[in-house]
Amino acid sequence: xxxxxxxxxxxxxxxxxxxxxxxxxxxxxxxxxxxxxxxxxxxxxxxxxxxxxxxxxxxxxxxxxxxxxxxxxxxxxxxxxxxxxxxxxxxxxxxxxxxxxxxxxxxxxxxxxxxxxxxxxxxxxxxxxxxxxxxxxxxxxxxxxxxxxxxxxxxxxxxxxxxxxxxxxxxxxxxxxxxxxxxxxxxxxxxxxxxxxxxxxxxxxxxxxxxxxxxxxxxxxxxxxxxxxxxxxxxxxxxxxxxxxxxxxxxxxxxxxxxxxxxxxxxxxxxxxxxxxxxxxxxxxxxxxxxxxxxxxxxxxxxxxxxxxxxxxxxxxxxxxxxxxxxxxxxxxxxxxxxxxxxxxxxxxxxxxxxxxxxxxxxxxxxxxxxxxxxxxxxxxxxxxxxxxxxxxxxxxxxxxxxxxxxxxxxxxxxxxxxxxxxxxxxxxxxxxxxxxxxxxxxxxxxxxxxxxxxxxxxxxxxxxxxxxxxxxxxxxxxxxxxxxxxxxxxxxxxxxx
Numbered sequence: 001x002x003x004x005x006x007x008x009x010x011x012x013x014x015x016x017x018x019x020x021x022x023x024x025x026x027x028x029x030x031x032x033x034x035x036x037x038x039x040x041x042x043x044x045x046x047x048x049x050x051x052x053x054x055x056x057x058x059x060x061x062x063x064x065x066x067x068x069x070x071x072x073x074x075x076x077x078x079x080x081x082x083x084x085x086x087x088x089x090x091x092x093x094x095x096x097x098x099x100x101x102x103x104x105x106x107x108x109x110x111x112x113x114x115x116x117x118x119x120x121x122x123x124x125x126x127x128x129x130x131x132x133x134x135x136x137x138x139x140x141x142x143x144x145x146x147x148x149x150x151x152x153x154x155x156x157x158x159x160x161x162x163x164x165x166x167x168x169x170x171x172x173x174x175x176x177x178x179x180x181x182x183x184x185x186x187x188x189x190x191x192x193x194x195x196x197x198x199x200x201x202x203x204x205x206x207x208x209x210x211x212x213x214x215x216x217x218x219x220x221x222x223x224x225x226x227x228x229x230x231x232x233x234x235x236x237x238x239x240x241x242x243x244x245x246x247x248x249x250x251x252x253x254x255x256x257x258x259x260x261x262x263x264x265x266x267x268x269x270x271x272x273x274x275x276x277x278x279x280x281x282x283x284x285x286x287x288x289x290x291x292x293x294x295x296x297x298x299x300x301x302x303x304x305x306x307x308x309x310x311x312x313x314x315x316x317x318x319x320x321x322x323x324x325x326x327x328x329x330x331x332x333x334x335x336x337x338x339x340x341x342x343x344x345x346x347x348x349x350x351x352x353x354x355x356x357x358x359x360x361x362x363x364x365x366x367x368x369x370x371x372x373x374x375x376x377x378x379x380x381x382x383x384x385x386x387x388x389x390x391x392x393x394x395x396x397x398x399x400x401x402x403x404x405x406x407x408x409x410x411x412x413x414x415x416x417x418x419x420x421x422x423x424x425x426x427x428x429x430x431x432x433x434x435x436x437x438x439x440x441x442x443x444x445x446x447x448x449x450x451x452x453x454x455x456x457x458x459x460x461x462x463x464x465x466x467x468x469x470x471x472x473x474x475x476x477x478x479x480x481x482x483x484x485x486x487x488x489x490x491x492x493x494x495x496x497x498x
Contacts, residue, residue, distance in 0.1 A: 014103060017101045017102070017103055018034055018101055018103075020101070021034075021073065021099055021100055021101040021104075022099075024073075024099055025098070025099035028075060028076075028099060030075060030097055030098060030099050031096075031098045031099070032098065032099050032100070033061065033069075033071050033098045033099070033100050033104070034100065034101070034104060035059070035061060035071060035100050035104035035105070035107055035108050036101075036103055036104055036107045037107070038061060038104075038107070038108070040061060040108065040111045040115060041115075042115040042116055042144075043063075043144065044060050044061065044062060044063045044068070045059065045060060045061070045108070045111060045112065045115055045116065046115075046116050047060040047063070047068055047087075047091065047093075047196070048060050048070065048087065049199065049200045049203040049204065050109075050112040050116065051203050051204055052083060052087075052203045053108070053109060053112070054109060056072070056077065056079060056080045056083055057072055057073055057074065057077075057080070057102075057105050058070055058071070058072040058080055058084070058105075059071055059072075059105060059108040059109070060095075061098075061108070063093075066092065066093045066094055067093065067094050067095075067096050068091075068093045068094070068095050068096065069095075069096045069098055070084065070095045070096070070097060070098065071097075071098040071099065071100040071104060071105070071108075072097070072098075072099070072100065072105070073099065073100060073101060073102050073104075073105060075097045075099060082210050083209060083210070084097075085210070086209035086210040086212075087199055087209060090195040090196070090198065090199045090209065091192075091195050091196055091199065092192060092195065129158075130154065130155045130158040130159065131158065131159075131427075131428075132159075132427045132428070132430065133159070133184065133186060133427075133430050134427065135155075136151075136152075136155035136158075136159065136186065136187075137186070137187055139151050139154075139155065140152070140155075140187060148189075148193060148196075148197055149197050149200050149201065152164060152175065152186075153222060153224075153229075153231070153246075153248075154224065155177075155186075156177055156246075156248060157224050157229060157248065157250065159177060159179060159430075160179060160180075160436075161177035161178060161179050161248065162178050162179070162181075162247065162248060163177070163178035163245060163246060163247050163248065164176075164177055164178075164245070164246040164248070165177075165178070165183065165243075165244075165245050165246075166189075166194065166197075166198065166243065166244040166245075166246075167238075167243055168191070168194065168238060168240040168241035168242070168243060169240055170240060172188040172189060172190060172191070173188065173189040173190075173191065173193075173194040173241075174188055175187050175188070175189060179430065180415045180432075180434055180435070180436060180437050181288055181413060181415065181437060182415075182432065184430055184432075191241075194241070198241075198242060198244055201220075201233060201244055201246070202216075202218070202233075202235060202244075204220040205218030205219055205220040205231070205233040206218050206219075206220075207233065207235055212237060212242065213237050214237065215234065215235065215236045215237070216234070216235045217232070217233065217234050217235075217315070218232075218233040218235075219231065219232055219233060219315070220233060227250070229248055229249065229250055230249040230317075230318070230319070231246050231247065231248055231249065232246070232247040232249060232315060232317070233245070233246055233247075234247075247317075249317050249318055254293075254296055254297075254300070254318060255293060255297055256297055256300060256301070257270065257271075257294075257297040257298060257300075257301055259297075260290075260293065260294060260297055260439050261438060261439055262409075262439065262441050263441055263442075263473060263478055263481075265443070265473070266409060266441050266442070266443040269407055269409075269443050269445055270298070270407065270409065270443075272407075273406040273407035274298055274301065274302060274374065274376075276374065276406060277349070277372065277374060278369055278370065278371070278372050278373055278374055279369050279374060279375070279404065279405070279406030279407075280365060280366060280369035280375045280377070280404045280405045280406060281298070281374070281375070281376050281377075281406050281407045281408075281409075282356075282377055282378065282379050282387055282405065282407070282408045282409070283295060283376075283377075283378050283379075283409050283410075283411065284378065284379045284380070284381045284382075284383075284384065284386075284387050284408060284409065284410045284411070285378075285380075285381075285382075285410055285411045285412055286380060286382070286412075287380075288413065289411050289412050289413055289496075290411055290412075290413045290437075290439055291378040291411065292317055292354075292378070294409070294411065295352055295354075295376055295377075295378065296317075296318055296320070298376060299311070299320060299323060299350075299352060299376070300320070302350055302374075303320065303322050303323055305322075307349040307350055308324075308346070308347065308348045308349050308350070309322075309323045309324065309348060309349065309350040309351075309352070310323070310324045310325075310326060310343045310346060310348040310350075310351055310352070311323060311324070311325045311326065311351075311352040311353075311354070312326045312328060312336060312339045312340055312343060312351070312352065312353050312354060313325060313326065313327060313328070313352075313354040314327065314328045314330075314336070314354055314355075315327060324346075324348075326339055326342075326343065328354075336353065336354075336355075336357065336358075336360075336361040337358075337360040337361050337364055340353060340361060340364045340365065340368070341364065344364075344368055344373075348373065349373065349374065350373070350374045350375075350376065351365075351368060351373055351374070351375050351376070352375075352376045352377065353365055353375065353376070353377040354377070354378065355377065355378045355379070355380075356377050356378070356379050356391075356394075358394065359394045359395040359396070362391055362394045362395075362396050363395070363396055363397075363400075365377055366391075366396050366400050366401060366404045367400065367404075369404045369405075369406075370400065370403060370404050379391075381410070382410070382498070383410050383442070383464065383467070383474075383475065384408040384409065384410040384442050384443055384444035384467065384472075385444060385460070385463035385464045385466070385467040386410075386460055386463065386464070387405075387408045387410075387444075388401070388405075388408075388450070388453070388454055388458075388463055389458075389459065389460040389463055391405075392454070392457055398454050398455055398457060399455070401454050402446070402450075402451040402454045402455060405446050406445075406446070407443060407444075407445055408443065408444045409441055409442070409443045410441065410442050410443070410444075410475060411439055411440065411441040411442075411475075412439070412440050412441075412475060412479075412496040412497060413437045413438070413439060413440075413496070414437060414438060414439075414440055414479060414482065414488045414492045414493055414495075414496055415432075415434035415435075415436070415437050415488060415492050416434060416435060416436045416437060416438050416487055416488055417433065417434060417435075417486065417487060417488060417489065418432075418433055418434055418435040419435065420435070421433065423489070434488075434492070438482060438487060438488065440475055440478040440479045440482060440493070440496075440497075441475065441478060442467075442472060442473060442474050442475045442477075442478060443472070444467060444472065447470075449466060449470075450463075450466070453466060475497050476493065476494075476497045479493030479496075479497060480493065
């Protein structure tokens with residue numbers, strides 16, 4: 001077909017398409033709009049996040065006061081109706097529906113990357129240099145609503161924050177970063193800005209906007225300086241709105257076993273324990289003590305072609321090439337015990353169980369460690385010695401426990417003195433006197449005496465007393481060693497060891 005004839009046919013098809021859209025609008029009693037070549041504006045187009053616009057075939061194209069005109073080829077889509085109702089409530093605006101053709105939507109969607117650069121583009125190419133909280137606050141003051149999320153995430157990564165907290169209160173929304181384990185205030189947001197920002201977060205992380213009375217979990221990803229960052233999102237209903245917590249999972253922060261700086265004796269004990277083909281190796285401590293980092297460091301060391309490694313996690317925090325990672329879903333009936341039974345049928349050499357929480361998981365993990373599997377896991381206990389008492393309380397048969405446990409490591413994270421101000425407080429450490437964290441640890445290797453204590457179900461105090469008599473360095477003693485080396489303070493050690 002000649003080129004000019006093709007152009008005529010194409011133009012005819014487009015004309016037909018617009019006529020059909022106009023007819024449909026008439027049938028629905030709604031206004032019709034042709035958006036091809038429409039002069040879109042970033043702030044209005046961005047009212048509907050790109051992910052939602054593409055998924056639901058809808059765009060915002062005009063705003064008059066609190067009325068926003070939005071267009072879609074199929075306004076009767078039930079999902080679209082529910083989403084627009086929720087977005088309307090979040091943004092405090094009224095959406096006025098229009099009908100347009102699919103070509104209109106396609107044209108509008110092509111405007112997104114031109115008018116609203118994606119998170120990774122803004123962060124990689126356009127973000128200002130952020131080294132202090134003051135830098136971040138200045139950067140935020142210079143950006144519009146559509147760039148607010150990108151700037152906050154960029155700042156959090158630059159300042160080595162592990163978490164970002166959005167906390168709605170009576171008159172404003174407080175934003176705080178968790179840096180080196182401590183929460184630091186960053187800024188306050190007006191309610192209107194937060195509604196748009198929270199909608200973007202929830203849409204990007206596939207969280208339902210219309211479920212405002214239950215907690216929800218999601219996940220989104222960004223790329224910063226060619227470094228992939230997964231963000232775990234939790235939304236919680238509160239008195240003044242939805243509280244959002246972002247956990248930044250930075251692949252760059254995955255450390256090796258040597259980089260974690262375990263005490264020399266503990267490091268040697270870990271290497272010996274994971275060098276065996278079977279047994280149970282436990283890392284213990286409260287939430288935020290670095291147990292997951294230790295597990296991933298061990299997995300990196302064990303990750304060789306001749307080993308089949310499977311992890312069972314809730315949630316999967318870091319994705320590791322060459323390792324099969326399983327996400328549990330308790331609400332769907334796929335919990336740790338069920339996942340662990342299924343994994344055992346896959347004939348793995350190494351199994352990592354994110355956490356031993358109950359009798360059933362403990363029992364299966366112990367049995368797996370006795371039948372040719374190296375099992376790695378975590379336990380919430382305050383010391384290495386306390387782990388045996390905890391497992392006994394969980395109902396693990398003592399005759400199995402005595403033979404299964406290869407090593408228990410207890411650990412904490414303490415803040416390091418800022419090298420710039422030596423603890424006096426400066427912009428580098430956000431006036432805290434500390435910058436970064438380091439690990440303190442203790443370990444316990446089962447011996448014949450431990451086995452006897454297990455068999456007679458000894459008390460926690462007996463296990464702890466024995467730990468002291470064999471001369472092992474305790475968490476507190478390892479902390480004091482770090483104090484003597486000028487790395488931290490005794491007050492900081494006492495704050496985490498108790």
